[in-house]
Amino acid sequence: MPTNGVPTTLTQGSGTRGGIGESTLRPDGTLKVTGEFAYSSDMWHEDMLWGQILRSTVAHAEIVSIDTSEALATPGVYAVMTYDDLPADVRHYGLEIQDTPVLAHGKVRHHGEPVAIVAADHPETARRAAAKIRVEYRELPVITDEASALAPDAVLVHEHRDDHHIGHVPHPNVVHRQPIVRGDVASARERADVIVEGEYTFGMQDQAFLGPESGLAVPEEDGGVHLYIATQWLHSDLRQMAPVLGLPEDKVRMTLAGVGGAFGGREDLSMQIHACLLALRTGKPVKIVYNRFESFFGHVHRHPAKLFYEHGATADGKLTHIACRIVLDGGAYASASPAVVGNASSLGVGPYVVDDVDIEAIALYTNNPPCGAMRGFGAVQACFAYEAQMDKLAARLGMDPVELRQLNAMEQGALLPTGQPVDSPAPVAELLRRVKAMPMPPERQWESSEGADVRQLPGGLSNTTHGEGVVRGVGYAVGIKNVGFSEGFDDYSTARVRMEVVGGEPVATVHTAMAEVGQGGVTVHAQIARTELGVGRVTIHPADTRVGSAGSTSASRQTYVTGGAVKNACELVREKVLELGRRRFGPYHPAWATAELLLEGGKVVTDGGEVLADLVDVLGDEAVEVEEEWRHRPTEPFDLRTGQGNGHVQYSFAAHRAVVEVDTELGLVKVIELACAQDVGKALNPLSVIGQIQGGTTQGLGVAVMEEVLVDPKTAKVRNPSFTDYLIPTILDTPTIPVDVLELADDHAPYGLRGVGEAPTLSSTPAVLAAIRDATGLELDRTPVRPEHLTGTA
Amino acid sequence: MRLNVTVNGRPQEADDVWEGESLLYVLRERLGLPGSKNACEQGECGSCTVRLDGVPVCSCLVAAGQAEGREVVTVEGLADHAEQRSHAGGAHGTSLDEARQWQARGTDSQTGEGTRLSPVQQAFIDAGAVQCGFCTPGLLVAADEMLERNPNPSDADIREALSGNLCRCTGYEKIMDAVRLAAARQPEGV
Known part of the structure; x- marks a missing residue:
């Protein structure tokens, strides 16, 4: 069977050891096997307090009263805070829609919603004090599925929506709806010799990363705060945190602590704001570490889904049409639900060629646990259903299920249901x-x-x-x-690369804000720098907000986008280094002006392999540094009625x-x-x-x-x-x-x-x-x- | 209460330990040994696995007081533990020859380069068994203990011995590779 495309070849740096394409070992491997690697839950500070969150015991209720007096009177307790103690006018946050209260205000919308926070000198003291906070609830009916969400008398999970999706959703308990219509399913159905239908259920999955949500917030002398945190995206956290803390972004410093896995579960904020609030309130460093029980409430899950599919095919197995409806349960807050809807719908028919499609995906607001990002992000639920359908269709046609898939498989040049070519x-x-x-x-x-x-x-x-x-x-x-990131999102990454001589050796330092969550981005960044700069030694600078955003460690994007940014910054550094070399040594050898020059094995060489200079001599006492943003080609939103658009x-x-x-x-x-x-x-x-x-x-x-x-x-x-x-x-x-x-x-x-x-x-x-x-x-x-x-x- | 416990060969003393604290908490928060991990704190994930008088236990399920007067080995002490085992039969401690040849090891504070490792630790790095690494300390203690008992484990033996240690990143394949590698690298006759 012929395949399109060819393997990649390199033009620069293929002669440097430890470059791309090699299975180099993790730079953090030794620290991780000796127990020395500092995860967010390992942070410690002199005079540190422990934070604890009190969470709702019911899913949907009005808060009648909160009495914190007994908790405050507990010896060892330094602070108790509720919604009324929040320092700024901004009191909600969210990835796309700011619908999530930092602490519950008048109402809780899901089981385990944060209601109050406590700081104390021992974690058990904080837990016991939190248990002494008296919250009186008046329970409300719960919205748990599509029927209860869209019922004529349904309670609205969010009463006063003003987000940018409210204008096109059929009901305020629908976060977002994305139809995708292409061709004419009604007439295609006429051509079908067989039609199979199915209704599928996908359960709610948890990311279950092993390192619990945790971090340490240290108040700083200028009134700001420094947070050491396990997250997937430092700058996204920062953007959501600063307004709620009432601080400008430059007074909220963020350093990535060791991250014990993520899988989407750290895309939303968890304890970030709570730790900072308590640190700013008490003037002391505050550490919060969830236990596993709390972790199940402290992050979003994978959307459970109901999926309704109709597949048609001719007798020889060619797909005629696919119609489907995907109902995702977004739970109480929006989180990443709109983007999950975009994925589920646009990838809803799978990697198959089918001209006539009618797709609808929606995400509901309910009182179930909030759902958002998890590895696979909307495409997982759809794949479960469309692949079950393909098997069902093969059985009905009496065909081999692999052959049926191959017969309908997309190839380069095929169109997605959105009209976007797969190029x-x-x-x-x-x-x-x-x-x-x-x-x-x-x-x-x-x-x-x-x-x-x-x-x-x-x-x-x-x-x-x-x-x-x-x-x-x-x-x-x-x-x-x-x-x-799809649908027109400005999905850029920033990299700062520095090259200088350290200890008689050329060394590259790569500084990004990329969250290393275990995926090995740090390994790859070093490999890229070796390949592009021809050096053996690369230092990976700890990730923090002193460099520009690297975007999220999500959507399989980090090697592509932040890796791309590192490559781009390295190329710019290389140009500057060669410029330096031309200035210093150009007069002594004509190849500096005429040949294609590469950096390999710590030297400047011509593409013919002639060594022109050692990088040590080219650099001398100078350091060459570049910080640049890098973007992949732009995407565009899906049309809200037809779903057409080059979204991916x-x-x-x-x-x-x-x-x-x-x-x-x-x-x-x-x-x-x-x-x-x-x-x-x-x-x-x-x-x-x-x-x-x-x-x-x-x-x-x-x-x-x-x-x-x-x-x-x-x-x-x-x-x-x-x-x-x-x-x-x-x-x-x-x-x-x-x-x-x-x-x-x-x-x-x-x-x-x-x-x-x-x-x-x-x-x-x-x-x-x-x-x-x-x-x-x-x-x-x-x-x-x-x-x-x-x-x-x- | 005051707790006396020998950790990685060194007698340790912790004061003002609350009776409800676990051995894991004392190791992490009072003795400065955060290598043992806190992924579930209910004995399901194995990330807090340590040796208590030689037996692998979930330190989150051991009340601190239960460790009074006993010997604990954590991931931080695994390299020393493995080295002592390889010298087992001879005298404990540092030999005169070794002492004469001693020199400070240059370790890189960022990457830990130059750190002495036990065979199973090295195998985890070499086989790509470490991703986020949060399960790694517990797996290393458990795998090292298994290889001590069973130097030539079958795949089924490895899976059985490590079934109390959850890993969410690797799908376990590289962990299997690492343990097989550590077993293969053992000197003959161990």
Whole structure:
């Protein structure tokens, strides 16, 4: 099968060790394995206080009264604050819509909403004092789903909306609505020989990063505050925090502390403002660390969704049309819901060619926990449903499910439902071919010389089967994810690069505000600097707000955009260094003026390989420094009625094959293998790329068979906020994950790279579901699948 | 209360410990050893795993008072612990020859370059088993303890031994690689 595109080649720096394309090791690896790496929850300061948040015990209620007197009188307590104590007129924040109160005002809209904050000299004192705050609630009816949100007498979750979406939504309990209409579904339906319909449910997933929300706020002498924080985007936090603190942005300093994972869950603010408020109020450093229980309330989750799909095809398997309606539950506050709607709708038909589409996606305001960003961001829910539909269609047509997908797979040049052409390689069919071609794990892999190894069987060490009732199934899925912020967002990054001689050696220093959350951006920045500047030693400056914004560590964008900014700044530094060299040494060798010059191995060389000078001599005592913003090509918003528009920057494609074994009597699933093929454009660091793919795949596995935040539909209260009750995959639940990496350059992107992190989270879930359907013959229209769904006892 | 506990071979004393504090809290907040991590504080994630008299435990579930008079090894002491084990059978402490050859190690304060590592720590770095790193300290203590008991583990053995340690970043594949690597790098006969 032919593929479009070619692998990337380098023109500069390919002779320098530790550059791009090598699996260099993490610069923070040693600190992380010795316990020395300072995570946000490890911060400590002389005379430091501990902050604690009091959260609502009900989901929807008027606050009748708050009595803090007993809490304030507790020995060791330094401050108690409620809404009335906020220092500025601005008292709400939000990523796009400022609808979230810093502390509840008159009303709480979801279970676990912050109501009051306490600072004390010991965390337990702070917890006990918070428990002594008396809040009287008058409960209101709860909005929990589309029916209750849009009912004629529905209570409005937000009474006085004035955001920019209110003008085009059908009801004030709808945050945002995005239709996408292309072609003519009604007449295409006439051409269809088969039509399959499905209604699918996607459960609420938690990011479950291991490092809890935490940070240390230190008051400063000028009346400002310095926050050491785990976040995904320092400058976005700053923009939301400063107005609420009543401070200009230059008096709120932000330094990135060690981040223990993120996956979207740190895109919104959590304890940032609360810690700063308490520090400014008490004049003392204040540390806040959530425990796991609080963490489940302290960040947004992945939107649960209801998805309604209709797929039509001709008898030979060509898609005629797709109609779908995606209802996302945004919970009590907007967070990233509008952008999630944009993704779910624009990527709603998947990586397939279909001319006639009718898509609608909406996000609701409800009294459920607020939902926002999580790895895959709207594309995950859609992929689960459209891939289930493709299998259903294949079964109806009597076709092989992989062949049906390949027959309809998009290629470079195809149009998305938004009318936007896919103008870079789109090897969808090839990825499916590759993942299908991987060797299969052996049948009865649980058999050993000593009989069945129960650890390899469903149920594991619970010893529930030795192979009886165990059936194997195989399933495939493929997905499409956008890379970067879409819909016209000014998605830039800033990098400052400095080059100078230190200790007799040329050294590059890279300073960005990029949040390293574990993805390995710091590794890649050093590699880019080595490649572009031909140096061996690179220092990565800690991320802070003394340099311009690097945008969010989200949307698979950091290597593309901040990596692009680092590359660009390095190129500018290189030009200046060569200029310096021409001034100093130009008269001595004509090649300075005539040849193409490169920096490699600490030297200036001609493209013919002749060494002209050592960088040490070129630089001398001078330091060359550049700080520049860098942008990818612009995007535009989707039309609010038709959804047309060039909204996306780039796409990322991955395909999975899942092999499962199911104990059909007990409904227990063991995923045996989860193979992935992904096009990454260019693997800047192959080891990290594979780590991203395996990690993303595993999060998709989690939401396929175990992960769901359970919310009581009667009370809208969270029922399982702990790792005892919300299960994420352990090493026993996770199979081997063979990865086949394809590198087809995207000519629009630095080095031809493609954002990597999210695509594997999309197709992993539907592949596992397809494999379970294959094993059991059941329809399975929801995820996660639990034993009761397989045994008919749900 | 006052707590006396030996941590990584050094006797430690902590005053004014509240009876409700966990061993994890005392290590992190009172003894300046934040390497043991606080991901769930309910014994589910294993990120706080330490050795208590040699046995791996979730230090969040150990009341500080239970550690009175006992020996604790944390991730900060893992390199020393591994080195002592490799010298096991001989005398403890520093030999005269070693003492004569001692010199200050230049360690890079930003990257930790030059730090002495145990084999399992080095293997985690080399195999790419570290992403955000929050689960890493607990996994290292657990993996090191398993290799002490079982120097030639099968994949199923590794998975069983590490099943109490959650990782959200890696999908565990590189962790499997790291433990296999550490096992393969052991000297013969260990």
